[in-house]
Amino acid sequence: MGGPWNLFVEGDNLDVLPQVPGLLGGPVDLVYIDPPYNTGNDFAYRDAFPGHEAWVAMMRPRLVAAREVLAETGAIFVSIDDHEVAHLRLLMDEVYGEDQFLAQVVVNLNPKGRQLGKGFATSHEYLLVYARDARRTVLDASSHETVDPADFPLESPDGRRFRHLPLRNTNKKFNPVTARTLHFTVWGDPETGRVATAPFAGAVEIGPVFGDGTPAVWRWSRPLIEQRPDDLVCRRVKGRRGERVDVFQKDWLHPVTTDGDPGVRRKKLRTIWLAEEVGSTDTAVAELKDVVGHVFESPKPTGLVRRILGTMPADAVVLDFFAGSGTTGHAVVLQNLADGGTRRCLSINSAEPTRVGSNAHAAGLLTVADITRARLRAVADTVGGGFEELARRRRPSPSR
Incomplete structure (x- = not known):
């Protein structure tokens, strides 16, 4: 107009x-x-x-x-x-x-x-x-x-900043009873960080659990994990029940849009x-x-x-x-x-x-x-x- x-x-x-x-x-x-x-x-x-x-x-x-x-x-x-x-x-x-x-x-x-x-x-x-x-x-x-770049302390080889977010849904309202399709196991290698929905050499099986060990669900579906494996990483973490292996999402400060350009974080x-x-x-x-x-x-x-x-x-x-x-x-x-x-x-x-x-x-x-x-x-x-x-x-x- x-x-x-x-x-x-x-x-x-x-x-x-x-x-x-x-x-x-x-x-x-x-x-x-x-x-x-x-x-x-x-x-x-x-x-x-x-x-x-x-x-x-x-x-x-x-x-x-x-x-x-x-x-x-x-x-x-x-x-x-x-x-x-x-x-x-x-x-x-x-x-x-x-x-x-x-x-x-x-x-x-x-x-x-x-x-x-x-x-x-x-x-x-x-x-x-x-x-x-x-x-x-x-x-x-x-x-x-209102986005603070300091909240994204990690940096990829190409210079993009990101942070790790648990792939596990931390809201207990979402659990194997309320979100059955999101309760499944994945495979990950904490040495290389690789995550997949199927077994591969060097991988361990990982299921979503809360910090107290009770079953949880993932935030991503199986097809989304298969679509975006490079945005996931497997790491060893220390919890209340000792060391365990968990999966994290790389949450980017400037996520790449479908046309390949860096998006605007809000x-x-x-x-x-x-x-x-x-x-x-x-x-x-x-x-x-x-x-x-x-x-x-x-x-x-x-x-x-x-x-x-x-x-x-x-x-x-x-x-x-x-x-x-x-x-x-x-x-x-x-x-x-x-x-x-x-x-x-x-x-x-x-x-x-x-x-x-x-x-x-x-x-x-x-x-x-x-x-x-x-x-x-x-x-x-x-x-x-x-x-x-x-x-x-x-x-x-x-x-x-």
Whole structure:
């Protein structure tokens, strides 16, 4: 899909959301939003939401509308803090369904902790992650950035790094009763390392067993072992019951793909994201300051959004309907440039006035939409990706 990577609509998100498929030519693959947190001091919003019920009433129709424009294979990420996380979790269960819940991620955005006020020094927020349809979603909760080469200490003659993993399945739920076809013996020579499914000279017979000597099963089937014997090695090991011979898989840092090229290793994402991995509020303020100035009090770091983007295909259509300072659009450009992706992002923000006396107001950014627009234009001018502002589409007036 061609065109600029960043699109922007000024308007009330509840008005604009039903028009999103028409604006983009289809549904969106990924929604990320950072809604107002109902703390009473969100600088850009004149009215905090007195009481949880009013906040939930504001969010419910917007989440419903977002679900309607989300592809069946898509997912939504919502940032939130302690004030509303419990209510948002219940609301997301109601709108998207409990079965569509994927994760509640803790994000360490303030490593030093907030020192103002009484109580604990809060250093985290949350990300609630839901699928439109968990059975069909293309979300991949893994990343190549979380792979540590030091976890692969061995090296093959051609310079490829690997580690040894037991071929035996270490999960006792898988055993000769529950996985009968994976309980069989193989032959291996601990002197040469060779492994085969049939006897050969110098080999000993090896059956899968747990450390306590009870029967186990292999992780690979017999045909897979015959197909990939070079990725297995036979070794002597010392266990609780003395020395024994066992079989290990060579787990490669860069596994070779079917076309012969080295693949990209990915590792499952944990549900705690550290500031050193995704950035902090301080780094987010610095990023925004470099582009348009210090005009937003609590922006999100682009690293956080880039990690979210990395869970979806590189051609994903992204939607942020609480666009704030424009972090999502900025992150889309950075991620596209980093991995050659063709993501597009639609940002929606209202003309809510900025507070008189705030840095934004002093800089001539009189509405929150002005901040979003200024950042996305600056990113297009300095980094690339293009920018287009779309005319606001209003809901048709009801017939009288």
